Amino acid sequence: MKSPMTIRVAAVAAALSFAAAGCTPAPSQPAPAAATQAEADAIAAGTLSALAPANLNKARPAPPFDVTSNWFIDVSQDPKAWHFYLPPYPKLTAAAQKEYDTSMKYDGEGKVYKDDIGQCWPAGLPLIMTRYWPMAMIQKPTAIYMISGFMNSVRIIYLDGRKHTDPDVIVRTYNGESIGTWQGNELVVDTVGFRGDHHWMDQDGPAIPAGEKLHIVERFRMVNDGKQLEIEFTMTDPDNWEGEWKSTKRFNRVVDVDIQEVSCLPDLNQHIKSTTSKTQVFQ
Amino acid sequence: MRKVLWSVVMAVALVAPALAHHSPAAFDRTKKVTLVGTVKEFRWQNPHTWIEVEVPDEKDKSKLVVWGVELTSPTYLIRAGWKSNIIKPGDKVLVVVNPVRSGEPSGIFVSMTLADGRELLERPARLGTPESK
Numbered sequence: 001m002k003s004p005m006t007i008r009v010a011a012v013a014a015a016l017s018f019a020a021a022g023c024t025p026a027p028s029q030p031a032p033a034a035a036t037q038a039e040a041d042a043i044a045a046g047t048l049s050a051l052a053p054a055n056l057n058k059a060r061p062a063p064p065f066d067v068t069s070n071w072f073i074d075v076s077q078d079p080k081a082w083h084f085y086l087p088p089y090p091k092l093t094a095a096a097q098k099e100y101d102t103s104m105k106y107d108g109e110g111k112v113y114k115d116d117i118g119q120c121w122p123a124g125l126p127l128i129m130t131r132y133w134p135m136a137m138i139q140k141p142t143a144i145y146m147i148s149g150f151m152n153s154v155r156i157i158y159l160d161g162r163k164h165t166d167p168d169v170i171v172r173t174y175n176g177e178s179i180g181t182w183q184g185n186e187l188v189v190d191t192v193g194f195r196g197d198h199h200w201m202d203q204d205g206p207a208i209p210a211g212e213k214l215h216i217v218e219r220f221r222m223v224n225d226g227k228q229l230e231i232e233f234t235m236t237d238p239d240n241w242e243g244e245w246k247s248t249k250r251f252n253r254v255v256d257v258d259i260q261e262v263s264c265l266p267d268l269n270q271h272i273k274s275t276t277s278k279t280q281v282f283q
Numbered sequence: 284m285r286k287v288l289w290s291v292v293m294a295v296a297l298v299a300p301a302l303a304h305h306s307p308a309a310f311d312r313t314k315k316v317t318l319v320g321t322v323k324e325f326r327w328q329n330p331h332t333w334i335e336v337e338v339p340d341e342k343d344k345s346k347l348v349v350w351g352v353e354l355t356s357p358t359y360l361i362r363a364g365w366k367s368n369i370i371k372p373g374d375k376v377l378v379v380v381n382p383v384r385s386g387e388p389s390g391i392f393v394s395m396t397l398a399d400g401r402e403l404l405e406r407p408a409r410l411g412t413p414e415s416k
Contacts, residue, residue, distance in 0.1 A: 273389035
């Protein structure tokens with residue numbers, strides 16, 4: 001890890017190189033700011049905000065690609081491609097198998113088992129990535145901000161070299177805590193820190209729980225001349241299945257639609273009557 | 284528009300997955316129900332647009348049954364020619380839905396015919412492909 005002094009020298013050098021070349025920083029970037037000692041220490045410790053100028057302007061290798069765009073799950077080859085329950089999937093633990101079997105029993109009766117998303121619980125990772133809604137991704141040097149058109153769910157992938165938060169203080173969430181590193185032509189994203197209640201690996205069919213031990217490693221690749229983003233998911237959760245569960249999804253670059261404000265308002269399900277119908281089973 | 288009650292029509296309907304915040308498994312995609320009635324309320328919103336249609340009860344025509352009709356997001360409806368004011372309370376409509384399996388007066392949208400004869404459909408959620416244009 002670079003020392004605070006090295007970082008400060010690099011920032012000054014970068015500012016000087018701009019001046020020497022007669023260039024100005026790109027409008028999207030804040031003006032380079034000399035890191036204070038406290039900021040430099042925070043960068044070293046990984047505790048400086050991803051949007052702090054000193055962090056944004058830290059010298060880093062150019063990333064191999066930029067995901068900034070709107071994206072939408074590609075189902076052109078298979079209408080069910082958005083599902084994670086598609087084969088091959090792993091051997092379930094006894095507890096998860098019980099949930100799976102119960103869900104399939106009700107599915108056979110034309111009922112819906114524990115559709116928590118329909119009751120406005122967050123979809124969570126991984127399902128939030130493949131919902132039938134566009135997702136906006138904004139890439140900065142220090143982080144990728146993802147906003148799903150589905151309930152405007154926010155996911156942040158930190159790229160600034162920080163480590164995962166201490167498990168004793170992490171605030172568990174449905175999208176988890178994601179740390180990304182550039183490896184060759186791929187972005188490798190490691191995500192932990194999930195909530196394990198009302199969190200499912202899929203919806204509409206087999207119910208397979210996602211627990212607090214869920215660990216997801218994603219490998220992002222830009223394919224098809226940048227028209228598609230491919231993400232290879234490798235997922236483990238020893239409380240719910242054995243070994244690794246792998247799934248690869250592709251997303252189409254969308255240039256004619258922006259995400260909108262989408263909320264699960266208190267009165268939504270009063271009028272979306274299927275969500276409160278006798279088809280729903282929650283026990 | 285003919286004054287008929289709603290009727291159940293058995294049909295094999297292979298419908299593209301609708302954009303929904305909930306599981307679509309509650310709906311019986313093999314059945315269609317045709318609702319002929321009056322718009323009670325139309326809400327143009329995310330994540331779903333919805334219509335409530337008052338339909339004469341099949342057994343007691345003096346009573347009205349309010350059917351809840353669930354549609355996709357305005358993002359896709361706009362691409363199929365919809366607008367926020369395309370219908371309003373009091374309008375006569377014919378709406379075809381796939382009903383919920385429980386038999387309750389609720390269904391997911393298939394098509395709608397307005398009093399002037401225009402037929403409205405949805406557009407599949409296929410962003411980034413020619414289908415979504």
